[in-house]
Amino acid sequence: MPVVRVATYNTRDFLDDHHLAARVVRAVDPDVLCLQEVPRRLFGGWRVERFAAACGLSRPGRHRGSGGTTVLTSDRVRVVGSEHLRLPVRWPDRTRGYAVVRVALPGGAELTAVSVHLSLKAPERVRHTERILEGISHRGPLVLAGDLNEDHSGGAWRLIDVPDRLRLVSPDRPTYPARAPRRRLDVVFASPELRVLPHREVSVPDAVYAAASDHRPTWVDLELDG
Numbered sequence: 001m002p003v004v005r006v007a008t009y010n011t012r013d014f015l016d017d018h019h020l021a022a023r024v025v026r027a028v029d030p031d032v033l034c035l036q037e038v039p040r041r042l043f044g045g046w047r048v049e050r051f052a053a054a055c056g057l058s059r060p061g062r063h064r065g066s067g068g069t070t071v072l073t074s075d076r077v078r079v080v081g082s083e084h085l086r087l088p089v090r091w092p093d094r095t096r097g098y099a100v101v102r103v104a105l106p107g108g109a110e111l112t113a114v115s116v117h118l119s120l121k122a123p124e125r126v127r128h129t130e131r132i133l134e135g136i137s138h139r140g141p142l143v144l145a146g147d148l149n150e151d152h153s154g155g156a157w158r159l160i161d162v163p164d165r166l167r168l169v170s171p172d173r174p175t176y177p178a179r180a181p182r183r184r185l186d187v188v189f190a191s192p193e194l195r196v197l198p199h200r201e202v203s204v205p206d207a208v209y210a211a212a213s214d215h216r217p218t219w220v221d222l223e224l225d226g
Contacts, residue, residue: 002105007219008145022054034115066097116146
């Protein structure tokens with residue numbers, strides 16, 4: 001059965017060492033990489049394109065309007081389609097959105113990956129999550145990954161984590177702050193058709209994680225049943 005590695009990483013607008021962030025991504029070696037906080041404004045597209053190349057990945061389409069979210073892919077999968085969608089916020093709050101990329105896996109099966117970066121405000125996280133889930137309700141098999149800005153006790157998390165739709169599949173460990181992680185903000189959820197394989201660690205020094213971004217990535221290997 002096809003196996004796909006899905007990762008998520010908040011890169012803090014490349015304000016830290018984006019060369020080390022690319023080194024982290026190369027070590028993880030994902031097939032699908034959901035990103036948050038990538039540059040959005042002046043030269044943003046070029047900077048993300050350059051970062052993707054440094055990671056050995058490709059960027060499927062522009063990410064304008066998606067609040068700094070996008071999805072990069074390896075050459076082990078083929079992009080079938082991509083969307084970058086805006087979520088409503090009140091000015092002057094940071095723009096929010098989400099990215100949706102559908103890929104074909106080896107053998108022809110398809111998978112939809114959704115990258116999200118939820119608000120710092122709890123009520124807005126819930127409203128945005130309801131809108132995202134409505135927008136992706138007809139898609140499957142499905143992974144939703146990103147920075148939720150809350151843990152399992154939050155309202156948005158509970159909306160997502162419904163076992164017959166999506167359930168948490170990434171490792172139970174903190175990702176933020178990168179220097180000394182205490183909170184699990186960065187997570188991957190997957191639909192029931194996807195089976196979780198044993199987690200495989202990669203060799204990245206703590207100092208590299210700390211210098212690359214204020215978050216650490218998380219990742220999971222998934223197998224498509226059937």
